[in-house]
Amino acid sequence: MKHRTFFWFFLPTGLAMLIFIAAPIVSVVMQSFFVPHEAVLVETENCGPFGCTKSVTIDQEATEQLRANNPLGRFAGLDIYLDRGHLAVSEVAEAWRETDSLGAFFSDIGDLPFYRALAFTLTYTFVVTPLLIALGFAIALAVNSLTQRLKGVVIFFSLLPMIVTPLVGSLILFWMIDSRGVLGTLIQYLADDPGLSLKASTSLMWGALITYGVWHSAPFAFVVFYAGLQTVPQDTLESARIDGASRWQQVWYVIVPHLMPLVTFVALIQLMDNFRVFEPIVGFNAAAHATSLSWIIFNDLGGETRQLSAAATTSVLTILGVAILLSPVLVRTWRDFKGKA
Amino acid sequence: MAEIQLKNVCKRWGSFIGVDNFDLTIADREFLVLLGPSGCGKTTTMRMIAGLEDATDGEIVIGDRVVNDLDPKDRDIAMVFQSYGLYPNMNVYENIRFPLKVRKVDPATHNERVMRAAAMVELEEFLHRKPAELSGGQRQRVALARAIVREPNVFLMDEPLSNLDAKLRVSTRAQIKNLQHELKVTTIYVTHDQIEAMTLADRVVVMKRGVIQQVGTPTEIYDRPANTFVAGFIGSPAMNLMDGTLAGGVFTASNVRIEGLSGPDGPVTLGFRAEDASVSASADGAEISAPVYTMELLGDATMITVRAGGAMVSVKAHKDYRIEIDETVGLSVPAHICHLFHKDTGARLEA
Numbered sequence: 001m002k003h004r005t006f007f008w009f010f011l012p013t014g015l016a017m018l019i020f021i022a023a024p025i026v027s028v029v030m031q032s033f034f035v036p037h038e039a040v041l042v043e044t045e046n047c048g049p050f051g052c053t054k055s056v057t058i059d060q061e062a063t064e065q066l067r068a069n070n071p072l073g074r075f076a077g078l079d080i081y082l083d084r085g086h087l088a089v090s091e092v093a094e095a096w097r098e099t100d101s102l103g104a105f106f107s108d109i110g111d112l113p114f115y116r117a118l119a120f121t122l123t124y125t126f127v128v129t130p131l132l133i134a135l136g137f138a139i140a141l142a143v144n145s146l147t148q149r150l151k152g153v154v155i156f157f158s159l160l161p162m163i164v165t166p167l168v169g170s171l172i173l174f175w176m177i178d179s180r181g182v183l184g185t186l187i188q189y190l191a192d193d194p195g196l197s198l199k200a201s202t203s204l205m206w207g208a209l210i211t212y213g214v215w216h217s218a219p220f221a222f223v224v225f226y227a228g229l230q231t232v233p234q235d236t237l238e239s240a241r242i243d244g245a246s247r248w249q250q251v252w253y254v255i256v257p258h259l260m261p262l263v264t265f266v267a268l269i270q271l272m273d274n275f276r277v278f279e280p281i282v283g284f285n286a287a288a289h290a291t292s293l294s295w296i297i298f299n300d301l302g303g304e305t306r307q308l309s310a311a312a313t314t315s316v317l318t319i320l321g322v323a324i325l326l327s328p329v330l331v332r333t334w335r336d337f338k339g340k341a
Numbered sequence: 342m343a344e345i346q347l348k349n350v351c352k353r354w355g356s357f358i359g360v361d362n363f364d365l366t367i368a369d370r371e372f373l374v375l376l377g378p379s380g381c382g383k384t385t386t387m388r389m390i391a392g393l394e395d396a397t398d399g400e401i402v403i404g405d406r407v408v409n410d411l412d413p414k415d416r417d418i419a420m421v422f423q424s425y426g427l428y429p430n431m432n433v434y435e436n437i438r439f440p441l442k443v444r445k446v447d448p449a450t451h452n453e454r455v456m457r458a459a460a461m462v463e464l465e466e467f468l469h470r471k472p473a474e475l476s477g478g479q480r481q482r483v484a485l486a487r488a489i490v491r492e493p494n495v496f497l498m499d500e501p502l503s504n505l506d507a508k509l510r511v512s513t514r515a516q517i518k519n520l521q522h523e524l525k526v527t528t529i530y531v532t533h534d535q536i537e538a539m540t541l542a543d544r545v546v547v548m549k550r551g552v553i554q555q556v557g558t559p560t561e562i563y564d565r566p567a568n569t570f571v572a573g574f575i576g577s578p579a580m581n582l583m584d585g586t587l588a589g590g591v592f593t594a595s596n597v598r599i600e601g602l603s604g605p606d607g608p609v610t611l612g613f614r615a616e617d618a619s620v621s622a623s624a625d626g627a628e629i630s631a632p633v634y635t636m637e638l639l640g641d642a643t644m645i646t647v648r649a650g651g652a653m654v655s656v657k658a659h660k661d662y663r664i665e666i667d668e669t670v671g672l673s674v675p676a677h678i679c680h681l682f683h684k685d686t687g688a689r690l691e692a
Contacts, residue, residue: 239426
């Protein structure tokens with residue numbers, strides 16, 4: 001295609017991407033460099049019969065004027081990025097100086113909201129993604145070996161977790177695992193600890209959130225892998241059977257290599273998705289034990305004072321996090337592209 | 342070393358019959374070719390021997406074991422597929438080594454065996470390439486090497502040359518023939534190409550709609566086809582078949598009169614091969630006399646085609662022979678080159 005033709009062809013898409021994707025990101029990045037104006041204070045001296053007193057009042061008019069003139073707020077540079085609510089540089093440095101073991105250092109860091117959220121977000125992302133890929137693949141293999149008549153029904157049931165609204169799904173699971181729920185009671189019975197409760201145990205809560213994450217996203221992996229299984233070359237599979245490969249060896253040497261591009265695809269999508277984990281934390285009411293970057297953004301924006309700048313900063317950090325997560329794949333795609341050119 | 346016995350083997354899908362009552366003993370070290378048009382059941386028969394398909398009825402015996410209920414890997418066979426069936430993620434060396442690896446053959450012997458197999462099909466210089474970086478012929482040689490590396494008792498080949506171009510087909514065909522001779526392994530080879538069948542086979546099985554039509558050496562099949570189907574399938578061009586009546590040893594049909602035959606009076610189908618007949622000097626007194634329908638130059642011969650006995654009849658003439666379309670030509674078809682078949686059943690009528 002000629003460059004000129006391509007330009008006109010691409011223009012509408014490009015424009016839409018600019019307006020609806022690039023511009024908001026730019027605005028969020030901008031916002032993250034500014035803090036709200038402080039109120040303009042006026043000091044007045046009142047002198048009376050008992051001497052003079054000074055009082056400070058807010059000059060409403062001047063404050064309004066200042067906000068109208070500079071709606072973004074006061075330029076703060078990287079201050080918000082470095083403050084206690086975000087990267088907390090000085091707090092981290094202090095913790096490094098004052099603790100004498102790595103364990104103590106990390107436990108200090110864990111009290112900072114950003115790092116606390118990051119710890120859960122990363123754990124969630126890197127535990128859930130491989131598990132859901134494995135589970136989705138297992139379901140796909142199982143469904144693929146069913147007889148034609150059963151397939152439809154089983155596929156429908158396998159997809160249910162994805163069809164159910166995440167919030168509802170997590171709520172249902174939450175109620176079941178709650179200390180008065182079916183699973184909660186079972187766990188108490190198995191652990192022989194009647195005091196064990198989801199709301200009280202951080203590790204149980206993390207476990208529940210991760211279980212929910214795998215349960216919710218496995219159908220996506222299943223659908224992709226099931227579609228991929230339909231394209232496995234039959235004669236390669238038959239070759240393997242005749243060459244003497246067992247069922248597992250057929251899966252390992254023929255099916256898995258064939259599905260590898262799809263595994264990359266699912267991993268990519270799910271890394272992105274899981275890094276932005278949010279609904280289950282709300283659904284499980286888990287903020288006391290586990291927070292995520294998305295949850296911090298939500299929390300900053302909620303409430304009476306909407307902390308736009310803080311939320312914007314966390315958003316930018318989240319975007320950077322996703323970019324870092326995806327960078328290996330992006331680098332590889334770029335290399336392939338260069339290799340072809 | 343294995344003899345293969347197929348005892349009344351059947352394959353049915355519902356009411357559809359894929360292979361009907363296949364009964365044959367394949368001798369040890371024999372090169373047997375299953376030949377027939379698409380859908381005749383030849384591939385199904387092979388897949389049943391391989392264990393990729395279950396036989397509905399009958400017994401399959403390899404060596405002295407009934408293998409009906411054995412997995413493919415336990416039947417001690419190797420198979421070569423039309424589309425190669427290589428493992429795209431492994432290089433040539435690993436592809437050839439795969440059967441040894443999954444069968445847990447002593448790893449110390451792997452290298453030597455792989456190199457020997459690769460040498461037999463002249464692949465030594467490609468061992469580190471992936472299948473995608475090979476030509477079709479090279480890929481099929483990898484598949485052959487993978488089949489021979491384990492030294493199985495039976496080779497099964499499912500149209501291994503069909504995806505190759507004409508020139509490569511000839512050289513690979515020669516290679517397969519030579520390999521089989523060297524390895525002395527019972528081989529079953531499926532093809533729809535009668536030239537492959539003629540050149541490779543010790544014995545050919547011609548099949549049609551799941552039923553064996555004729556079993557014999559290439560010469561027998563060519564010289565004494567058992568019915569009109571075999572006659573019409575083997576040879577290039579296929580045997581000319583004309584419908585007519587036989588009365589007192591004389592066959593007559595439109596434009597045709599052949600004397601000196603022996604057979605029952607009544608309607609028959611008469612066949613002869615294009616290369617056995619010739620163009621006679623004059624149209625008068627020739628067995629077939631008709632206007633030329635078309636003339637084709639083949640290089641080594643000239644093919645004359647006329648309408649006779651309700652069919653197109655071709656005869657090979659000398660390569661310098663020339664004639665115009667619609668000119669009347671006389672074709673000499675002596676009785677001794679003719680084959681007679683039953684008009685309805687198509688079965689051969691013996692003299």
